Amino acid sequence: MSRFDKKLAAGEGVVGTFSHLGGPAVAECLSLSGLDYVIIDTEHGPFLDESTGEMIRAIELHSAETFVRVRDSSRAAVLHALDLGARGIIIPDVQSVEEARRLVEYAKYYPLGARGFAFSRSAKYGFLPELKQIGDYFTATNQRTILMPQCETAGALEHIEEIAALDGIDGIFVGPYDLSVALGAPAQFATPRFAEALSRVIAACRASGKLAFIYANTRAYFAQGYQGAPIARIRPFWSRPFRACCRRNGTLQKNAKVRPPRSGNTSIKSGVIRIGRTPRFFTCC
Numbered sequence: 001m002s003r004f005d006k007k008l009a010a011g012e013g014v015v016g017t018f019s020h021l022g023g024p025a026v027a028e029c030l031s032l033s034g035l036d037y038v039i040i041d042t043e044h045g046p047f048l049d050e051s052t053g054e055m056i057r058a059i060e061l062h063s064a065e066t067f068v069r070v071r072d073s074s075r076a077a078v079l080h081a082l083d084l085g086a087r088g089i090i091i092p093d094v095q096s097v098e099e100a101r102r103l104v105e106y107a108k109y110y111p112l113g114a115r116g117f118a119f120s121r122s123a124k125y126g127f128l129p130e131l132k133q134i135g136d137y138f139t140a141t142n143q144r145t146i147l148m149p150q151c152e153t154a155g156a157l158e159h160i161e162e163i164a165a166l167d168g169i170d171g172i173f174v175g176p177y178d179l180s181v182a183l184g185a186p187a188q189f190a191t192p193r194f195a196e197a198l199s200r201v202i203a204a205c206r207a208s209g210k211l212a213f214i215y216a217n218t219r220a221y222f223a224q225g226y227q228g229a230p231i232a233r234i235r236p237f238w239s240r241p242f243r244a245c246c247r248r249n250g251t252l253q254k255n256a257k258v259r260p261p262r263s264g265n266t267s268i269k270s271g272v273i274r275i276g277r278t279p280r281f282f283t284c285c
Contacts, residue, residue: 004036004065004087008211013222016064017231018215020045024058031062039067039230042081043092053084053121060085067146073099078106083120088146090173090213095155097162104168107147109138112168146170148213151201152178164204171211171228172201202226 007014016037019027030038038059040052047055052068059066068081069090081089091103105113117134119126122141130137147168151160152175164172176189185191198214202225205212213228214221221229 002065003063007036008227013219013226014228015231016067016228018069019055023051024054027055028058028061031059031064035064035231037065037067037087037228037230039069039090040086041069042071042077043069049080049084052081056085067148073103073149075102075106078103079116082107082115082145083118083122085121087144088148088170091147091149092175093153093178094149094151094163095153097159097166100149100163100166100169103147103149104166107145108142108168111138112142142168146211148173148211150175150178152176152182154182157182157197157200160201161204161207164201164208164210169208169210171213172205173228174198174201174212174214174226176215198224 001009004014014036016035016039017030018039018041019030020041027038027040040047040055042052056066056068065087066085067088067090068084068086069092070077070081071092073091073094078089078091089107094100094103105115107113107115109115109117117123123131123137128137130140148171149156149163149169150173151157151163156163157179160172163169176194177187179197180186180188180194183191183193183197185194188194202212204210206225211228212226213230214226216226216229216231219229
């Protein structure tokens with residue numbers, strides 16, 4: 001069982017981040033950092049299938065799980081990410097219950113869905129012993145694969161209870177910026193209407209026993225009931241949890257100084273852990 005699974009089983013929150021830039025070396029550094037998962041962003045990032053596959057392999061060398069935010073809800077986008085070996089996928093701009101049903105069909109094997117089978121990387125190119133009993137392989141893969149549509153549109157929010165309750169949907173991922181736009185108040189996260197929307201997502205996930213993730217800049221979301229919070233900004237996360245993770249993994253020495261980027265933009269585009277004057281770690285996401 002991975003650290004990601006152990007923490008969720010223990011009722012702990014899991015912390016990850018998005019990777020929008022970089023390549024396999026950056027992805028490997030992120031996996032070494034102590035993060036529980038890394039999301040390769042093919043919606044807003046420049047990654048094609050080949051580079052996405054290379055990043056997945058690099059992340060798997062260490063302890064983090066790999067998610068891919070696919071570029072859209074098409075069958076090809078879903079199937080390619082899963083065949084490359086992603087633990088789970090996040091789907092942007094979901095508009096309806098019917099679209100969510102199609103995602104289950106694309107992402108889950110029989111009997112939950114109709115995912116196409118191939119001897120791809122996810123099946124170890126046909127060398128998995130489990131493939132001798134294909135039904136057992138389908139069952140195990142369906143259980144392991146995490147399918148999370150995003151709630152960031154008016155349509156998804158309107159039907160969030162039905163979407164979360166679908167068999168084969170494993171969680172809901174809130175995109176707060178686009179959701180605030182859908183609510184008519186861009187980037188206004190302190191409004192009663194936005195708070196009500198988040199509460200509705202949490203209630204829907206709890207009622208269905210599903211995961212709730214949110215793009216975050218604060219750990220306060222864990223206390224609200226979210227299990228996952230991909231880091232959106234450095235400063236709220238950087239000091240204690242991130243340094244502790246790095247020290248546990250030997251990436252950061254005990255008395256090392258951590259210097260976040262000096263620019264006003266605190267999004268995790270780049271960060272350098274310095275020991276003396278020597279850069280020791282770089283993240284780009």
